[in-house]
Amino acid sequence: xxSATWLLTRRTLIQFPRNPMVLGFSVAPVLxxxxxxxxxxxxxxxxxxxxxxxxxxxxxxxxxxMTTVPGIANAAVGLATDFQSRYLHKLLTLxxxxxxxxxxxxxxxxxxxxLQAGAVLLLALALGAHIASGIAGALLMLLMGTLFxxxxxxxxxxxxxxxxxxxAAVQAVFPMAFLLIFLTxxxxxxxxxxxxxxRAVIGANPTEYVxxxxxELTLTGFDWQTIGVAFLVIAGLGLIGVPLTAWxxxxxxx
Amino acid sequence: MRHVLVRALLDSAPRGTGxxxxxxxxxxxxRYPNGTEAVRGISFRVRAGDVFGILGPNGxxxxxxxxxxxTLVRPTAGRATVAGFDVTDRPxxxxxxxxxxxxxxxxxxxxxxxxxxxxxxxxxxxxxxxAARRAALxxxxxxxxxxxSRRMGEYSxxxxxxxxxxxxxxxxxxxxxLDEPTEGLDPHGRTAIWETLERLNEALGMTIVLxxxxxxxxxxxxxxxxxxxxxxxxxxGTPAELKGAATLEDAYLRATxxxxxxxx
Numbered sequence: 001x002x003s004a005t006w007l008l009t010r011r012t013l014i015q016f017p018r019n020p021m022v023l024g025f026s027v028a029p030v031l032x033x034x035x036x037x038x039x040x041x042x043x044x045x046x047x048x049x050x051x052x053x054x055x056x057x058x059x060x061x062x063x064x065x066m067t068t069v070p071g072i073a074n075a076a077v078g079l080a081t082d083f084q085s086r087y088l089h090k091l092l093t094l095x096x097x098x099x100x101x102x103x104x105x106x107x108x109x110x111x112x113x114x115l116q117a118g119a120v121l122l123l124a125l126a127l128g129a130h131i132a133s134g135i136a137g138a139l140l141m142l143l144m145g146t147l148f149x150x151x152x153x154x155x156x157x158x159x160x161x162x163x164x165x166x167x168a169a170v171q172a173v174f175p176m177a178f179l180l181i182f183l184t185x186x187x188x189x190x191x192x193x194x195x196x197x198x199r200a201v202i203g204a205n206p207t208e209y210v211x212x213x214x215x216e217l218t219l220t221g222f223d224w225q226t227i228g229v230a231f232l233v234i235a236g237l238g239l240i241g242v243p244l245t246a247w248x249x250x251x252x253x254x
Numbered sequence: 255m256r257h258v259l260v261r262a263l264l265d266s267a268p269r270g271t272g273x274x275x276x277x278x279x280x281x282x283x284x285r286y287p288n289g290t291e292a293v294r295g296i297s298f299r300v301r302a303g304d305v306f307g308i309l310g311p312n313g314x315x316x317x318x319x320x321x322x323x324x325t326l327v328r329p330t331a332g333r334a335t336v337a338g339f340d341v342t343d344r345p346x347x348x349x350x351x352x353x354x355x356x357x358x359x360x361x362x363x364x365x366x367x368x369x370x371x372x373x374x375x376x377x378x379x380x381x382x383x384x385a386a387r388r389a390a391l392x393x394x395x396x397x398x399x400x401x402x403s404r405r406m407g408e409y410s411x412x413x414x415x416x417x418x419x420x421x422x423x424x425x426x427x428x429x430x431x432l433d434e435p436t437e438g439l440d441p442h443g444r445t446a447i448w449e450t451l452e453r454l455n456e457a458l459g460m461t462i463v464l465x466x467x468x469x470x471x472x473x474x475x476x477x478x479x480x481x482x483x484x485x486x487x488x489x490x491g492t493p494a495e496l497k498g499a500a501t502l503e504d505a506y507l508r509a510t511x512x513x514x515x516x517x518x
Contacts (some may be wrong), residue, residue: 018405
Protein backbone atom coordinates (compact mmCIF):
# COMPACT_ATOMS: atom_id res chain seq x y z
CA UNK A 1 0.00 0.00 0.00
CA UNK A 2 1.37 3.43 -0.89
CA SER A 3 1.91 5.90 1.92
CA ALA A 4 -0.74 8.20 0.37
CA THR A 5 -3.28 5.35 0.45
CA TRP A 6 -2.42 4.63 4.09
CA LEU A 7 -2.69 8.32 5.07
CA LEU A 8 -6.10 8.57 3.40
CA THR A 9 -7.23 5.26 4.96
CA ARG A 10 -6.16 6.59 8.35
CA ARG A 11 -8.05 9.83 7.76
CA THR A 12 -11.30 7.88 7.29
CA LEU A 13 -10.62 5.50 10.19
CA ILE A 14 -10.09 8.43 12.57
CA GLN A 15 -13.37 9.96 11.46
CA PHE A 16 -15.62 6.89 11.92
CA PRO A 17 -16.28 7.48 15.65
CA ARG A 18 -17.16 11.10 14.87
CA ASN A 19 -20.22 9.90 13.01
CA PRO A 20 -21.69 7.38 15.48
CA MET A 21 -25.08 7.33 13.74
CA VAL A 22 -23.53 5.88 10.57
CA LEU A 23 -21.48 3.47 12.61
CA GLY A 24 -24.52 2.24 14.56
CA PHE A 25 -27.07 2.16 11.76
CA SER A 26 -24.77 0.30 9.40
CA VAL A 27 -24.82 -2.78 11.66
CA ALA A 28 -27.90 -2.55 13.93
CA PRO A 29 -30.45 -3.54 11.21
CA VAL A 30 -28.37 -6.61 10.31
CA LEU A 31 -28.21 -7.71 13.94
CA UNK A 32 -31.99 -7.29 14.25
CA UNK A 33 -32.63 -9.02 10.93
CA UNK A 34 -30.41 -11.90 11.98
CA UNK A 35 -32.40 -12.45 15.15
CA UNK A 36 -35.81 -11.94 13.47
CA UNK A 37 -35.10 -14.08 10.37
CA UNK A 38 -33.54 -16.74 12.55
CA UNK A 39 -36.73 -16.94 14.62
CA UNK A 40 -39.13 -16.66 11.64
CA UNK A 41 -37.54 -19.34 9.48
CA UNK A 42 -36.42 -21.66 12.24
CA UNK A 43 -38.86 -24.30 10.96
CA UNK A 44 -36.73 -24.75 7.82
CA UNK A 45 -34.25 -26.79 9.82
CA UNK A 46 -36.91 -29.49 10.34
CA UNK A 47 -36.98 -30.24 6.61
CA UNK A 48 -35.23 -33.43 5.53
CA UNK A 49 -31.60 -32.97 4.48
CA UNK A 50 -31.12 -29.63 6.23
CA UNK A 51 -27.44 -29.58 7.19
CA UNK A 52 -27.68 -28.29 10.78
CA UNK A 53 -30.08 -28.22 13.70
CA UNK A 54 -29.18 -24.60 14.55
CA UNK A 55 -30.66 -22.27 11.95
CA UNK A 56 -28.48 -19.35 13.15
CA UNK A 57 -25.48 -21.41 12.13
CA UNK A 58 -26.87 -21.71 8.61
CA UNK A 59 -27.82 -18.03 8.53
CA UNK A 60 -24.52 -16.63 9.89
CA UNK A 61 -22.67 -16.40 6.50
CA UNK A 62 -25.64 -14.55 4.99
CA UNK A 63 -25.61 -12.14 7.94
CA UNK A 64 -21.91 -11.46 7.33
CA UNK A 65 -22.64 -10.65 3.69
CA MET A 66 -25.67 -8.54 4.71
CA THR A 67 -23.19 -6.44 6.69
CA THR A 68 -20.34 -6.22 4.23
CA VAL A 69 -22.09 -5.93 0.85
CA PRO A 70 -24.49 -3.02 1.46
CA GLY A 71 -22.17 -1.57 4.12
CA ILE A 72 -19.31 -0.94 1.70
CA ALA A 73 -21.53 1.56 -0.14
CA ASN A 74 -20.71 4.01 2.67
CA ALA A 75 -17.28 4.33 1.06
CA ALA A 76 -18.93 5.57 -2.13
CA VAL A 77 -21.24 7.86 -0.15
CA GLY A 78 -18.10 9.35 1.42
CA LEU A 79 -16.53 9.78 -2.01
CA ALA A 80 -19.64 11.53 -3.37
CA THR A 81 -19.79 13.70 -0.23
CA ASP A 82 -16.15 14.72 -0.80
CA PHE A 83 -17.12 15.59 -4.36
CA GLN A 84 -20.12 17.67 -3.31
CA SER A 85 -18.15 19.52 -0.65
CA ARG A 86 -15.38 19.98 -3.26
CA TYR A 87 -12.85 18.44 -0.90
CA LEU A 88 -12.15 15.85 -3.62
CA HIS A 89 -10.99 18.71 -5.86
CA LYS A 90 -8.70 19.86 -3.12
CA LEU A 91 -7.22 16.37 -2.79
CA LEU A 92 -6.72 16.27 -6.55
CA THR A 93 -4.43 19.32 -6.37
CA LEU A 94 -2.12 17.24 -4.15
CA UNK A 95 0.36 14.66 -5.46
CA UNK A 96 -2.17 11.88 -4.92
CA UNK A 97 -3.80 9.65 -7.53
CA UNK A 98 -7.55 9.09 -7.64
CA UNK A 99 -6.70 5.40 -7.16
CA UNK A 100 -5.19 6.18 -3.75
CA UNK A 101 -8.18 8.33 -2.82
CA UNK A 102 -10.65 5.57 -3.69
CA UNK A 103 -8.50 2.79 -2.20
CA UNK A 104 -8.13 4.80 1.03
CA UNK A 105 -11.90 4.97 1.36
CA UNK A 106 -12.52 1.33 0.45
CA UNK A 107 -9.82 0.00 2.79
CA UNK A 108 -11.03 2.06 5.76
CA UNK A 109 -14.62 0.96 5.21
CA UNK A 110 -13.40 -2.60 4.63
CA UNK A 111 -11.70 -2.56 8.05
CA UNK A 112 -14.87 -1.18 9.64
CA UNK A 113 -17.01 -3.87 8.00
CA UNK A 114 -14.60 -6.62 9.04
CA LEU A 115 -15.13 -5.60 12.67
CA GLN A 116 -18.88 -5.07 12.30
CA ALA A 117 -19.34 -8.45 10.62
CA GLY A 118 -17.26 -9.88 13.46
CA ALA A 119 -19.88 -8.51 15.86
CA VAL A 120 -22.54 -10.35 13.84
CA LEU A 121 -20.61 -13.61 14.23
CA LEU A 122 -20.29 -13.03 17.97
CA LEU A 123 -24.07 -12.64 18.13
CA ALA A 124 -24.44 -15.91 16.22
CA LEU A 125 -22.22 -17.63 18.80
CA ALA A 126 -24.31 -16.11 21.60
CA LEU A 127 -27.40 -17.60 19.93
CA GLY A 128 -25.92 -21.08 20.11
CA ALA A 129 -24.23 -21.29 16.72
CA HIS A 130 -20.90 -23.09 16.39
CA ILE A 131 -18.23 -22.34 13.79
CA ALA A 132 -16.68 -25.65 12.77
CA SER A 133 -13.46 -24.10 11.44
CA GLY A 134 -12.80 -22.17 14.65
CA ILE A 135 -11.31 -18.71 15.00
CA ALA A 136 -9.11 -19.04 11.90
CA GLY A 137 -12.13 -20.03 9.83
CA ALA A 138 -14.19 -17.18 11.26
CA LEU A 139 -11.45 -14.68 10.35
CA LEU A 140 -11.24 -16.16 6.85
CA MET A 141 -15.00 -15.86 6.52
CA LEU A 142 -14.85 -12.19 7.54
CA LEU A 143 -12.05 -11.58 5.04
CA MET A 144 -14.02 -13.22 2.24
CA GLY A 145 -17.16 -11.28 3.09
CA THR A 146 -15.27 -7.98 3.21
CA LEU A 147 -13.36 -8.56 -0.04
CA PHE A 148 -16.52 -9.69 -1.80
CA UNK A 149 -18.32 -6.54 -0.62
CA UNK A 150 -15.48 -4.38 -1.98
CA UNK A 151 -15.28 -6.02 -5.43
CA UNK A 152 -19.05 -6.09 -5.96
CA UNK A 153 -21.05 -3.36 -4.30
CA UNK A 154 -17.97 -1.30 -3.47
CA UNK A 155 -16.96 -1.10 -7.13
CA UNK A 156 -20.55 -0.60 -8.33
CA UNK A 157 -21.28 2.26 -5.94
CA UNK A 158 -17.86 3.88 -6.41
CA UNK A 159 -18.58 4.05 -10.15
CA UNK A 160 -22.01 5.45 -9.43
CA UNK A 161 -20.45 8.06 -7.15
CA UNK A 162 -17.99 9.03 -9.89
CA UNK A 163 -20.77 9.43 -12.44
CA UNK A 164 -23.49 11.00 -10.29
CA UNK A 165 -21.33 12.87 -7.72
CA UNK A 166 -24.40 12.60 -5.53
CA UNK A 167 -24.58 10.72 -2.18
CA ALA A 168 -28.37 10.32 -2.53
CA ALA A 169 -27.97 8.49 -5.87
CA VAL A 170 -25.50 6.10 -4.25
CA GLN A 171 -27.87 5.43 -1.34
CA ALA A 172 -30.70 4.70 -3.80
CA VAL A 173 -29.02 1.47 -4.98
CA PHE A 174 -28.73 -0.04 -1.48
CA PRO A 175 -31.71 -2.43 -2.03
CA MET A 176 -29.85 -4.07 -4.93
CA ALA A 177 -27.40 -5.47 -2.42
CA PHE A 178 -30.19 -7.40 -0.75
CA LEU A 179 -31.30 -8.81 -4.11
CA LEU A 180 -27.73 -10.04 -4.65
CA ILE A 181 -27.87 -11.91 -1.32
CA PHE A 182 -31.50 -13.10 -1.44
CA LEU A 183 -30.91 -14.79 -4.82
CA THR A 184 -28.70 -17.42 -3.22
CA UNK A 185 -29.09 -20.34 -0.84
CA UNK A 186 -28.58 -17.92 2.06
CA UNK A 187 -31.86 -18.81 3.77
CA UNK A 188 -32.66 -22.30 2.53
CA UNK A 189 -30.88 -25.14 0.78
CA UNK A 190 -30.86 -25.50 -3.00
CA UNK A 191 -33.21 -28.51 -2.80
CA UNK A 192 -35.81 -26.33 -1.09
CA UNK A 193 -35.83 -23.70 -3.88
CA UNK A 194 -39.07 -24.46 -5.71
CA UNK A 195 -38.38 -23.24 -9.25
CA UNK A 196 -35.79 -24.46 -11.75
CA UNK A 197 -35.45 -20.94 -13.13
CA UNK A 198 -34.62 -19.63 -9.66
CA ARG A 199 -32.09 -22.38 -9.19
CA ALA A 200 -30.45 -21.36 -12.48
CA VAL A 201 -30.36 -17.71 -11.35
CA ILE A 202 -28.79 -18.77 -8.06
CA GLY A 203 -26.20 -20.81 -9.97
CA ALA A 204 -25.29 -17.73 -12.02
CA ASN A 205 -25.02 -15.43 -9.01
CA PRO A 206 -21.35 -15.08 -7.93
CA THR A 207 -22.51 -14.40 -4.37
CA GLU A 208 -23.61 -18.03 -4.13
CA TYR A 209 -20.04 -19.33 -4.52
CA VAL A 210 -18.67 -17.08 -1.79
CA UNK A 211 -21.61 -17.96 0.45
CA UNK A 212 -21.04 -21.70 -0.07
CA UNK A 213 -17.41 -21.40 1.02
CA UNK A 214 -18.42 -19.38 4.07
CA UNK A 215 -21.11 -21.92 4.95
CA GLU A 216 -18.63 -24.78 4.66
CA LEU A 217 -16.39 -22.93 7.12
CA THR A 218 -19.33 -22.59 9.51
CA LEU A 219 -20.84 -26.05 9.22
CA THR A 220 -18.04 -28.47 8.31
CA GLY A 221 -14.58 -26.86 8.36
CA PHE A 222 -11.94 -25.96 5.77
CA ASP A 223 -12.96 -27.16 2.32
CA TRP A 224 -10.12 -25.74 0.25
CA GLN A 225 -11.82 -26.42 -3.05
CA THR A 226 -14.89 -24.28 -2.29
CA ILE A 227 -12.63 -21.70 -0.61
CA GLY A 228 -10.47 -21.60 -3.75
CA VAL A 229 -13.54 -21.14 -5.96
CA ALA A 230 -14.72 -18.28 -3.73
CA PHE A 231 -11.37 -16.48 -3.98
CA LEU A 232 -11.32 -17.04 -7.75
CA VAL A 233 -14.75 -15.41 -7.99
CA ILE A 234 -13.55 -12.48 -5.84
CA ALA A 235 -10.33 -12.10 -7.90
CA GLY A 236 -12.25 -12.32 -11.19
CA LEU A 237 -14.73 -9.65 -10.12
CA GLY A 238 -11.83 -7.47 -8.94
CA LEU A 239 -10.02 -7.90 -12.26
CA ILE A 240 -13.12 -6.67 -14.06
CA GLY A 241 -14.16 -4.00 -11.56
CA VAL A 242 -10.89 -2.17 -10.92
CA PRO A 243 -9.99 -1.43 -14.59
CA LEU A 244 -13.64 -0.57 -15.25
CA THR A 245 -13.52 1.99 -12.45
CA ALA A 246 -10.25 3.44 -13.78
CA TRP A 247 -11.77 3.72 -17.27
CA UNK A 248 -14.91 5.29 -15.85
CA UNK A 249 -12.84 7.84 -13.95
CA UNK A 250 -10.94 8.79 -17.10
CA UNK A 251 -14.17 9.11 -19.10
CA UNK A 252 -15.63 11.43 -16.46
CA UNK A 253 -12.58 13.47 -15.44
CA UNK A 254 -10.04 12.77 -18.17
CA MET B 255 4.30 38.29 15.73
CA ARG B 256 3.44 37.43 12.13
CA HIS B 257 7.06 37.99 11.05
CA VAL B 258 8.27 35.65 13.79
CA LEU B 259 5.88 32.95 12.62
CA VAL B 260 6.89 33.33 8.99
CA ARG B 261 10.57 33.18 9.93
CA ALA B 262 10.00 29.98 11.93
CA LEU B 263 8.13 28.51 8.99
CA LEU B 264 10.90 29.34 6.56
CA ASP B 265 13.64 27.75 8.66
CA SER B 266 13.25 24.43 6.87
CA ALA B 267 12.19 25.75 3.48
CA PRO B 268 14.07 24.72 0.37
CA ARG B 269 15.43 27.63 -1.62
CA GLY B 270 15.97 25.86 -4.91
CA THR B 271 16.15 27.69 -8.17
CA GLY B 272 13.63 26.63 -10.79
CA UNK B 273 13.27 27.72 -14.37
CA UNK B 274 13.34 31.48 -15.11
CA UNK B 275 9.70 31.31 -16.15
CA UNK B 276 7.76 29.52 -13.43
CA UNK B 277 4.72 29.35 -15.71
CA UNK B 278 4.52 29.29 -19.50
CA UNK B 279 1.11 29.29 -21.14
CA UNK B 280 0.77 28.98 -24.91
CA UNK B 281 -2.55 29.18 -26.75
CA UNK B 282 -4.26 27.39 -23.87
CA UNK B 283 -7.96 26.69 -24.43
CA UNK B 284 -10.81 24.87 -22.74
CA ARG B 285 -14.06 23.90 -24.36
CA TYR B 286 -16.43 22.05 -22.00
CA PRO B 287 -18.48 19.09 -23.29
CA ASN B 288 -21.62 21.30 -23.29
CA GLY B 289 -19.95 23.51 -25.90
CA THR B 290 -19.00 26.40 -23.59
CA GLU B 291 -15.69 27.90 -24.64
CA ALA B 292 -14.42 29.04 -21.25
CA VAL B 293 -10.87 29.86 -22.37
CA ARG B 294 -10.05 30.66 -26.02
CA GLY B 295 -6.33 30.41 -26.63
CA ILE B 296 -4.53 32.48 -24.01
CA SER B 297 -0.77 32.92 -23.73
CA PHE B 298 1.32 34.44 -20.97
CA ARG B 299 4.47 33.86 -18.94
CA VAL B 300 5.06 34.31 -15.23
CA ARG B 301 8.64 34.88 -14.13
CA ALA B 302 9.83 32.89 -11.13
CA GLY B 303 9.29 34.94 -7.99
CA ASP B 304 6.64 37.22 -9.48
CA VAL B 305 3.13 37.76 -8.20
CA PHE B 306 0.85 37.54 -11.23
CA GLY B 307 -2.76 38.67 -11.08
CA ILE B 308 -5.59 37.54 -13.32
CA LEU B 309 -8.49 39.98 -13.29
CA GLY B 310 -11.77 39.70 -15.09
CA PRO B 311 -15.53 39.69 -14.70
CA ASN B 312 -17.48 36.64 -13.54
CA GLY B 313 -17.43 33.92 -16.22
CA UNK B 314 -14.38 35.42 -17.95
CA UNK B 315 -12.42 32.16 -17.65
CA UNK B 316 -10.24 32.96 -14.63
CA UNK B 317 -11.11 29.89 -12.57
CA UNK B 318 -10.93 27.57 -15.61
CA UNK B 319 -7.45 28.94 -16.34
CA UNK B 320 -6.43 28.33 -12.72
CA UNK B 321 -7.99 24.85 -12.89
CA UNK B 322 -5.93 23.99 -15.97
CA UNK B 323 -2.70 25.28 -14.40
CA UNK B 324 -3.52 23.38 -11.19
CA THR B 325 -4.15 20.13 -13.19
CA LEU B 326 -7.81 19.98 -12.16
CA VAL B 327 -9.16 20.80 -15.63
CA ARG B 328 -7.79 19.18 -18.77
CA PRO B 329 -7.05 21.69 -21.55
CA THR B 330 -8.61 21.02 -24.94
CA ALA B 331 -5.89 22.89 -26.86
CA GLY B 332 -2.57 24.60 -26.31
CA ARG B 333 -0.06 23.80 -23.59
CA ALA B 334 1.11 25.02 -20.23
CA THR B 335 4.08 24.27 -18.02
CA VAL B 336 4.27 24.95 -14.31
CA ALA B 337 7.65 24.82 -12.54
CA GLY B 338 9.03 23.29 -15.73
CA PHE B 339 6.48 20.46 -16.05
CA ASP B 340 3.67 20.09 -18.57
CA VAL B 341 0.29 20.21 -16.82
CA THR B 342 -1.21 17.54 -19.09
CA ASP B 343 1.71 15.12 -19.36
CA ARG B 344 3.16 15.43 -15.85
CA PRO B 345 0.26 16.35 -13.54
CA UNK B 346 1.75 14.66 -10.44
CA UNK B 347 5.09 16.46 -10.93
CA UNK B 348 3.17 19.74 -11.16
CA UNK B 349 1.13 18.96 -8.05
CA UNK B 350 4.29 18.32 -6.04
CA UNK B 351 5.36 21.89 -6.75
CA UNK B 352 2.16 23.84 -6.32
CA UNK B 353 -0.21 24.95 -3.60
CA UNK B 354 -3.78 25.71 -4.58
CA UNK B 355 -6.27 27.66 -2.47
CA UNK B 356 -9.61 27.40 -4.18
CA UNK B 357 -12.44 29.80 -4.87
CA UNK B 358 -15.08 27.36 -3.66
CA UNK B 359 -13.37 25.97 -0.61
CA UNK B 360 -13.35 22.24 -0.21
CA UNK B 361 -12.70 21.21 3.36
CA UNK B 362 -13.28 17.96 5.16
CA UNK B 363 -15.95 18.88 7.70
CA UNK B 364 -15.28 15.91 10.00
CA UNK B 365 -11.57 16.74 10.31
CA UNK B 366 -10.08 19.39 12.57
CA UNK B 367 -8.17 22.29 11.03
CA UNK B 368 -4.93 20.88 12.37
CA UNK B 369 -5.61 17.37 11.02
CA UNK B 370 -6.33 18.75 7.55
CA UNK B 371 -3.13 20.78 7.31
CA UNK B 372 -1.03 17.93 8.73
CA UNK B 373 -2.60 15.43 6.29
CA UNK B 374 -1.82 17.67 3.33
CA UNK B 375 1.74 18.13 4.56
CA UNK B 376 2.16 14.37 4.92
CA UNK B 377 0.70 13.78 1.45
CA UNK B 378 3.39 16.16 0.19
CA UNK B 379 5.99 13.93 1.82
CA UNK B 380 6.72 15.85 5.04
CA UNK B 381 7.56 13.86 8.15
CA UNK B 382 4.88 13.68 10.82
CA UNK B 383 6.84 16.01 13.10
CA UNK B 384 7.59 18.60 10.41
CA ALA B 385 4.00 18.56 9.14
CA ALA B 386 2.72 19.13 12.69
CA ARG B 387 5.23 21.94 13.29
CA ARG B 388 4.32 23.74 10.10
CA ALA B 389 0.58 23.19 10.63
CA ALA B 390 0.79 24.83 14.06
CA LEU B 391 2.75 27.80 12.67
CA UNK B 392 0.53 28.26 9.64
CA UNK B 393 -2.70 28.04 11.59
CA UNK B 394 -1.33 30.68 13.96
CA UNK B 395 -0.31 32.73 10.96
CA UNK B 396 -3.82 32.73 9.47
CA UNK B 397 -5.35 33.44 12.87
CA UNK B 398 -6.73 29.97 13.55
CA UNK B 399 -4.37 28.89 16.32
CA UNK B 400 -7.19 28.74 18.85
CA UNK B 401 -9.52 26.86 16.50
CA UNK B 402 -6.93 24.31 15.29
CA SER B 403 -8.45 21.41 17.20
CA ARG B 404 -12.05 22.20 16.28
CA ARG B 405 -13.78 20.32 13.48
CA MET B 406 -14.08 22.31 10.28
CA GLY B 407 -17.82 21.71 10.09
CA GLU B 408 -18.00 24.31 12.88
CA TYR B 409 -15.87 26.85 10.99
CA SER B 410 -17.35 29.95 9.33
CA UNK B 411 -16.80 30.43 5.61
CA UNK B 412 -13.95 32.85 6.29
CA UNK B 413 -12.25 30.39 8.64
CA UNK B 414 -12.57 27.64 6.03
CA UNK B 415 -10.86 29.89 3.46
CA UNK B 416 -8.03 30.56 5.87
CA UNK B 417 -7.47 26.89 6.72
CA UNK B 418 -7.54 26.17 2.99
CA UNK B 419 -4.78 28.74 2.48
CA UNK B 420 -2.76 27.22 5.35
CA UNK B 421 -3.06 23.76 3.76
CA UNK B 422 -1.94 25.15 0.38
CA UNK B 423 1.20 26.56 2.02
CA UNK B 424 2.21 23.65 4.25
CA UNK B 425 4.84 22.28 1.85
CA UNK B 426 6.07 25.82 1.01
CA UNK B 427 5.52 25.28 -2.72
CA UNK B 428 7.55 27.17 -5.32
CA UNK B 429 4.30 28.10 -7.10
CA UNK B 430 1.11 29.10 -5.32
CA UNK B 431 -2.29 29.48 -7.00
CA LEU B 432 -4.88 31.53 -5.16
CA ASP B 433 -8.37 31.75 -6.63
CA GLU B 434 -9.91 34.85 -5.03
CA PRO B 435 -7.99 34.30 -1.80
CA THR B 436 -9.54 37.07 0.28
CA GLU B 437 -13.13 36.89 -0.97
CA GLY B 438 -15.45 36.98 2.04
CA LEU B 439 -12.77 38.02 4.53
CA ASP B 440 -13.08 41.13 6.67
CA PRO B 441 -10.54 43.95 6.10
CA HIS B 442 -8.40 42.77 9.01
CA GLY B 443 -8.27 39.20 7.70
CA ARG B 444 -7.55 40.45 4.18
CA THR B 445 -4.62 42.59 5.33
CA ALA B 446 -3.23 39.66 7.32
CA ILE B 447 -3.32 37.42 4.23
CA TRP B 448 -1.68 40.13 2.09
CA GLU B 449 1.15 40.58 4.56
CA THR B 450 1.71 36.83 4.76
CA LEU B 451 1.82 36.47 0.98
CA GLU B 452 4.21 39.41 0.64
CA ARG B 453 6.54 37.87 3.20
CA LEU B 454 6.45 34.41 1.58
CA ASN B 455 7.04 35.90 -1.86
CA GLU B 456 9.89 38.03 -0.59
CA ALA B 457 11.61 35.44 1.61
CA LEU B 458 11.13 32.32 -0.51
CA GLY B 459 10.81 33.78 -3.97
CA MET B 460 7.48 31.96 -4.13
CA THR B 461 5.73 32.55 -7.46
CA ILE B 462 2.11 33.49 -6.81
CA VAL B 463 -0.74 33.53 -9.31
CA LEU B 464 -3.96 34.97 -7.98
CA UNK B 465 -7.35 35.88 -9.31
CA UNK B 466 -9.21 38.68 -7.65
CA UNK B 467 -12.02 41.15 -8.01
CA UNK B 468 -10.34 43.56 -5.63
CA UNK B 469 -8.39 46.24 -7.50
CA UNK B 470 -6.63 47.28 -4.31
CA UNK B 471 -5.44 43.70 -3.83
CA UNK B 472 -4.11 43.42 -7.37
CA UNK B 473 -2.46 46.83 -7.14
CA UNK B 474 -0.75 46.05 -3.86
CA UNK B 475 0.40 42.48 -4.49
CA UNK B 476 0.94 41.97 -8.21
CA UNK B 477 4.08 42.54 -10.26
CA UNK B 478 2.11 41.90 -13.45
CA UNK B 479 -1.57 41.66 -14.24
CA UNK B 480 -3.53 40.09 -17.10
CA UNK B 481 -7.09 41.20 -17.65
CA UNK B 482 -9.18 38.41 -19.11
CA UNK B 483 -12.61 38.70 -20.68
CA UNK B 484 -14.76 36.14 -22.50
CA UNK B 485 -11.92 33.63 -22.41
CA UNK B 486 -9.26 35.93 -23.94
CA UNK B 487 -6.56 38.11 -22.45
CA UNK B 488 -7.50 41.65 -23.38
CA UNK B 489 -4.51 43.39 -21.84
CA UNK B 490 -1.43 42.57 -19.76
CA GLY B 491 1.24 44.61 -18.01
CA THR B 492 2.51 45.93 -14.71
CA PRO B 493 -0.03 47.75 -12.55
CA ALA B 494 1.72 51.03 -13.45
CA GLU B 495 1.57 50.29 -17.19
CA LEU B 496 -2.09 49.36 -17.00
CA LYS B 497 -3.06 52.33 -14.93
CA GLY B 498 -1.27 54.94 -17.02
CA ALA B 499 -2.50 58.17 -15.59
CA ALA B 500 -5.72 56.68 -14.27
CA THR B 501 -6.54 54.02 -11.64
CA LEU B 502 -6.37 50.24 -12.09
CA GLU B 503 -10.14 50.16 -11.89
CA ASP B 504 -10.36 52.53 -14.89
CA ALA B 505 -7.91 50.33 -16.78
CA TYR B 506 -10.05 47.27 -15.98
CA LEU B 507 -13.25 48.93 -17.16
CA ARG B 508 -11.54 50.21 -20.30
CA ALA B 509 -10.23 46.74 -21.12
CA THR B 510 -13.42 44.79 -20.49
CA UNK B 511 -15.94 47.47 -21.44
CA UNK B 512 -18.02 46.39 -18.45
CA UNK B 513 -19.17 47.62 -15.10
CA UNK B 514 -17.17 46.12 -12.28
CA UNK B 515 -19.36 43.42 -10.76
CA UNK B 516 -17.87 42.65 -7.39
CA UNK B 517 -15.17 45.23 -6.95
CA UNK B 518 -14.75 46.52 -3.46
